Amino acid sequence: MSSFDIIVLGSGPGGYVTAIRASQLGFKTAIIEKESLGGVCLNWGCIPTKALLKSAQVFEYLKHADDYGLKVEGVDKDFNAVVKRSRGVADGMSKGVQFLMKKNKIEVIKGYGTLKAGKKVSVKAEDGTVTEYSANNIIIATGARSRELPSLPQDGKKIIGYREAMTLDKQPKKMIVVGSGAIGIEFAYFYNSMGTDVTVVEYLPNIVPVEDEDVSKQLERSFKKAGVKIMTSAEVISVDTSGDGVKATVKTAKGEQILEADIVLSAVGIKTNIENIGLEEVGIATDRDKILVNDYYQTNIPGYYAIGDVTPGQALAHVASAEGILCVEKLANMHVEPLDYGNIPGCTYCSPEIASVGLTEKQARDKGIDIKVGKFPFSASGKAQASGASDGFVKVIFDAKYGEWLGCHMIGAGVTDMIAEAVLGRKLETTGHEVLKAVHPHPTMSEAVMEAVAAAYDEVIHL
Numbered sequence: 001m002s003s004f005d006i007i008v009l010g011s012g013p014g015g016y017v018t019a020i021r022a023s024q025l026g027f028k029t030a031i032i033e034k035e036s037l038g039g040v041c042l043n044w045g046c047i048p049t050k051a052l053l054k055s056a057q058v059f060e061y062l063k064h065a066d067d068y069g070l071k072v073e074g075v076d077k078d079f080n081a082v083v084k085r086s087r088g089v090a091d092g093m094s095k096g097v098q099f100l101m102k103k104n105k106i107e108v109i110k111g112y113g114t115l116k117a118g119k120k121v122s123v124k125a126e127d128g129t130v131t132e133y134s135a136n137n138i139i140i141a142t143g144a145r146s147r148e149l150p151s152l153p154q155d156g157k158k159i160i161g162y163r164e165a166m167t168l169d170k171q172p173k174k175m176i177v178v179g180s181g182a183i184g185i186e187f188a189y190f191y192n193s194m195g196t197d198v199t200v201v202e203y204l205p206n207i208v209p210v211e212d213e214d215v216s217k218q219l220e221r222s223f224k225k226a227g228v229k230i231m232t233s234a235e236v237i238s239v240d241t242s243g244d245g246v247k248a249t250v251k252t253a254k255g256e257q258i259l260e261a262d263i264v265l266s267a268v269g270i271k272t273n274i275e276n277i278g279l280e281e282v283g284i285a286t287d288r289d290k291i292l293v294n295d296y297y298q299t300n301i302p303g304y305y306a307i308g309d310v311t312p313g314q315a316l317a318h319v320a321s322a323e324g325i326l327c328v329e330k331l332a333n334m335h336v337e338p339l340d341y342g343n344i345p346g347c348t349y350c351s352p353e354i355a356s357v358g359l360t361e362k363q364a365r366d367k368g369i370d371i372k373v374g375k376f377p378f379s380a381s382g383k384a385q386a387s388g389a390s391d392g393f394v395k396v397i398f399d400a401k402y403g404e405w406l407g408c409h410m411i412g413a414g415v416t417d418m419i420a421e422a423v424l425g426r427k428l429e430t431t432g433h434e435v436l437k438a439v440h441p442h443p444t445m446s447e448a449v450m451e452a453v454a455a456a457y458d459e460v461i462h463l
């Protein structure tokens, strides 16, 4: 039986990054994967969606070329080519992980892995052969899939999940997107830009409900301006798929309403891949669909660890990677600090983009903290005006007494690349004064961070 220091089960951004760091630290490492290397993120999540969204953004630019004094005639899209490009980008990234595995001398084992007691994993290859491997430490990183609601049973054709939504061979004319988290909103933006008539149905009172309320309201305005229909405090209670298209019954405060469309995208969250992987046989504890772990990702059974979407932290690629790195550094007896889940940035790559970290204004007020809030609109930013991207703002929240940077919320062009400033500032326990005195380049969108901080301290210049 082949034996390793570390076996990683699953090769998403949690698993493959863990394996690389483990190998760097001198561990003999193997990774088990049943599909393509790279997991959801590279094959079905972060990367292919961003490729689709880039096509949508370029298409928007071309459609609005006039705004920039340019004449572009005959602008059109080829939906299948857009999807093909996205798949090509995903395949390329997965091959990149293959290369990284080889470079780091990580053994890649193809097949379906099942945990066994005594720190073993049995792997069933595609041809049915079963091989057993053992390791001193086994790290579970099996990720998640699209969550199914009883009212929205996914048939892959008329009621679809994210995988189908990014590989449709025909663009729907009308689409209902159920759920307005990052996944639902990104697809709503993409399909609307491509010319599909999109209705977003959200159960809660605001779209992107985890974001600051000001951000939700701004996005709703921008989406409505772009032609997306939005129903909040609304619930899809059933979908009739018997006809040509779909008829969704939506319950709202005003009663029930029937929406007709070609397709329904269910984007109501994720379900972890924790069934049929041997957790019960080994005795690994779970709670509410997640594997229970301590600060260093140890499960209740010695020698077994879990990271990424299968654990309780935010279900994001950068969280999965950070958890995996921390887990193996701890195994290497390095001095590591537990991850600060309060300082994880979250991004939504629609247009305008959304990026945030830390407490929302409501969360800070609900905690009874005395706060200073500053907001700077991109309409007052020279770079935003020059770019034709004046929608949105940066909002910052500071503790009034100690100057701690409690939260940063952005909506606008390119803000997903700007949020790292707030993450780093908060990590270094910076105060508003220091951000204000750190000279930002002009003209950039990032000046809006400095100006928002200035606004919090009544020193704003350009408002």
Ligand SMILES: Cc1cc2nc3c(=O)[nH]c(=O)nc-3n(C[C@H](O)[C@H](O)[C@H](O)COP(=O)(O)OP(=O)(O)OC[C@H]3O[C@@H](n4cnc5c(N)ncnc54)[C@H](O)[C@@H]3O)c2cc1C
Residues within 6 Å of the ligand: 009, 010, 011, 012, 013, 014, 015, 032, 033, 034, 035, 036, 037, 038, 039, 040, 041, 042, 044, 045, 046, 047, 049, 111, 112, 113, 114, 141, 142, 143, 144, 162, 183, 273, 276, 277, 307, 308, 309, 310, 315, 316, 317, 318, 319, 320
């Ligand atoms: C449409 C979409 C867009 C997203 N966009 C973003 C984004 O922009 N930014 C962001 O941070 N996050 C994004 N996410 C979330 C992100 O993809 C996940 O948080 C991330 O992939 C989780 O990583 P993971 O390693 O825990 O698991 P996964 O990426 O799910 O990988 C798990 C891997 O384990 C394999 N596996 C499972 N069971 C077994 C088994 N028994 N044997 C062998 N292999 C197995 C699976 O095949 C899979 O490859 C997005 C998700 C979706 C669905």
